[in-house]
Amino acid sequence: MAFTIKEASERLGCPAHTIRFYEKEGLLPYIKRDKNGNRLFEQDHLDWLRVMTCFRATGMKLSLLKEMVALALDGDSTIPQRKAILNQYKEDLFRRQNELTAALDAVNNKLSIYEDIVKGKNPSESQLLVKMEESERQQTRNEGLTNEAKDFRQ
Amino acid sequence: MAFTIKEASERLGCPAHTIRFYEKEGLLPYIKRDKNGNRLFEQDHLDWLRVMTCFRATGMKLSLLKEMVALALDGDSTIPQRKAILNQYKEDLFRRQNELTAALDAVNNKLSIYEDIVKGKNPSESQLLVKMEESERQQTRNEGLTNEAKDFRQ
DNA sequence: TTAAACCTTAAAGTACACTTTAAGGCAAGC
């Protein structure tokens, strides 16, 4: 059983134009056509498209996906290279996880500073961005400016 | 105490050109100059640059950072808007975490398929990409082609 | 039979975030 590009697009939540673009780039080999030249997608193609979408969403470049397809088309002997690519990509994913954790920490910190300001508390000197936040608040006041705040005003 | 752009660049691991670009875009307000027109970065600027770098690395757009700066410059009354932006960004970060987890699953699955192939095992039908992997392997053989594999060959 | 709704291709356009280039000024060391 085969799917039209519209069905593939709907199943994957990916624009048909993008799927055509991927095929043109060689990322989707062995796609047959019907008598009118329309693409016929097998389940295998949908599976591979889903993997590509998943990898793309997490930062894998098209050029690397191309490399993997080219290697796969070259047969089992290229499995070591493909493993190397995936293991390096895995390192990338771990790095991204750390970046996300750091960003979440920074966001939560900033949110808690906002809470403190709203509650009228004095934010701790050691917190990231506190001075800038202070400066922001001082700008709207006409008295009680610190030197640091003045630094920011000019 | 103030830093030159070179010192800021070294401390942040961020090209001086990029820092200038950020300032031009209005992301770094209140930067003073020395008598020769060279930028003088305060610790506050480095802190804010570090936060921007952290947010950028996890997908926040410059336009959103610009919006946050503009709001901050407008005083405490904009804290609700800034909180809303950060809370939405937080949702974004959670979504990205899920995407990373899914990608890691897919990578590990593919790696285990490679292991199976190398060990000569038959991969399970239900695994993602198995058919494509099978097809890849079948292509290099001259006999024992399945219909599915033939589908991929033409 | 004619309009709607799909499909095709190739090529140009867009968005984003830098990155590089060009042209030149200032200051310290030889």
Place this chain on the structure above:
DNA sequence: GCTTGCCTTAAAGTGTACTTTAAGGTTTAA
């Protein structure tokens, strides 16, 4: 004095991944 290495600006260029446009062919329902 002159080279080296930093700094400045404005503007053009780059890379990536689509996305849109233009021009047209086919099928289906009214």
